[in-house]
Amino acid sequence: MRVYVESFGCAQNLGEGAAITRSLHAAGHSIAVSPAAADAGVLVTCAVIGPTEARMVRRWSWLAEQLPRVVVTGCLVPLRADLLTGPALARTTIVPIRDQSRIPSLLGPPSAGPPAPLKDTVSSIPPPVIEEIPIAQGCTSACSYCFSRLARGRLESRSIPALVEAVQAALHRGAAEIRLSSLDTSAWGGDLEGSPTLPDLLDAVGGIPGSHKVRLGMLSPQTLEPIAGRTLQALERGRYFRFLHLPVQSGSDDVLGAMRRGYDVNTFRGLVRDARARLPDLTLATDIIVGFPTEGDRDFLASLDLVEEIEPEIVNVTRFSPRPMTPAARLPPLGPRIAKRRSRALAALRMRIARRHFERWIGRASNALTVERGPGPSTVARLPNYLAVVLPGALPLGSEIPVVIEGARSTYLVGRTEAAPSLRDVA
Numbered sequence: 001m002r003v004y005v006e007s008f009g010c011a012q013n014l015g016e017g018a019a020i021t022r023s024l025h026a027a028g029h030s031i032a033v034s035p036a037a038a039d040a041g042v043l044v045t046c047a048v049i050g051p052t053e054a055r056m057v058r059r060w061s062w063l064a065e066q067l068p069r070v071v072v073t074g075c076l077v078p079l080r081a082d083l084l085t086g087p088a089l090a091r092t093t094i095v096p097i098r099d100q101s102r103i104p105s106l107l108g109p110p111s112a113g114p115p116a117p118l119k120d121t122v123s124s125i126p127p128p129v130i131e132e133i134p135i136a137q138g139c140t141s142a143c144s145y146c147f148s149r150l151a152r153g154r155l156e157s158r159s160i161p162a163l164v165e166a167v168q169a170a171l172h173r174g175a176a177e178i179r180l181s182s183l184d185t186s187a188w189g190g191d192l193e194g195s196p197t198l199p200d201l202l203d204a205v206g207g208i209p210g211s212h213k214v215r216l217g218m219l220s221p222q223t224l225e226p227i228a229g230r231t232l233q234a235l236e237r238g239r240y241f242r243f244l245h246l247p248v249q250s251g252s253d254d255v256l257g258a259m260r261r262g263y264d265v266n267t268f269r270g271l272v273r274d275a276r277a278r279l280p281d282l283t284l285a286t287d288i289i290v291g292f293p294t295e296g297d298r299d300f301l302a303s304l305d306l307v308e309e310i311e312p313e314i315v316n317v318t319r320f321s322p323r324p325m326t327p328a329a330r331l332p333p334l335g336p337r338i339a340k341r342r343s344r345a346l347a348a349l350r351m352r353i354a355r356r357h358f359e360r361w362i363g364r365a366s367n368a369l370t371v372e373r374g375p376g377p378s379t380v381a382r383l384p385n386y387l388a389v390v391l392p393g394a395l396p397l398g399s400e401i402p403v404v405i406e407g408a409r410s411t412y413l414v415g416r417t418e419a420a421p422s423l424r425d426v427a
């Protein structure tokens, strides 16, 4: 059977979509580049905010019009499958996240003969040198606005041997950038025998030989704090990108309390201070929710002040979206204009800060790992602190090369390989 796979959302969801695609191919199915070239489709949904959920329902109904069979999985499934209605439902199979390994057999016998090679047909797997490795399902926190934890349930960590094997298999497939992902990577291990913690996993994965680099996925200040020292020590190894994705969500302790985040702003400050002290050139990414129902003007100003003070390289701004079955959905909402105005103000601030950070790199030389194709004939490479640098030409992927930074844009750097003539020389 020719199967089209489409995935949306966070790193974990994309990683699961890639794993589904590989398992379909291993079971003898061919992977189609488009619905038009497929006999069936798999939709890996995201339901983190309302607008995305609505988009997933539209995407499903469109796919179900094109294809005789559609499998729907991902975060929409456990709690919002009732949104999928109408005659197309007869052609739809709903598969819970934890049953995704059954998808190949659910689709029935593969076509006769060997499946087409993955590299010829794949559209929805990330470029071959980047692989997402989900390290756990679920979460241990109970943030009041969060739908993902309701969709993914209690924490279920994969064991160290299973994860070491998964990383080795990815390296064998040609991966050069490994992304360890989860709803909260610093919660990993709490459900396993002997309660290993994230640093134990990082030490094990960090010890796998090769020329690859590893990016650690999203952590929560609440679960990171008790293990911060050893986690930062593990990230000091050259194997890891000096990158920390640590969502703070608000600069106001009152709002953090209403969000039930389980930490205060000073805890976040302390973690950032320690991380920057141990990891030079660290790239800090954080998330801020604006428009949370209890967020007053002073609370929002506190978020702006915190971003101005901490100067994260990356700030992901999300407007609050009430999610069904969450405590925060029962709070009286703020007007949409307030959230819009606040997200614009925060977006303008983060762009200014990003540009300041990036411009400091102009003229510097560094090694960088080439990981994906950029716009036009260009290549995206990652510096040791995970900043993206766009290089001219289609360079071999998966190689560590010396580069010189020549320019800065709001979300990436521009550079050349050290051997190449500088823009000034060719100007």
Ligand code: SF4
Pocket: 139, 140, 141, 142, 143, 146, 147, 148, 149, 183, 184, 220
């Ligand atoms: S840490 Fe909070 S926001 Fe993140 S997945 Fe867990 S419950 Fe949701």
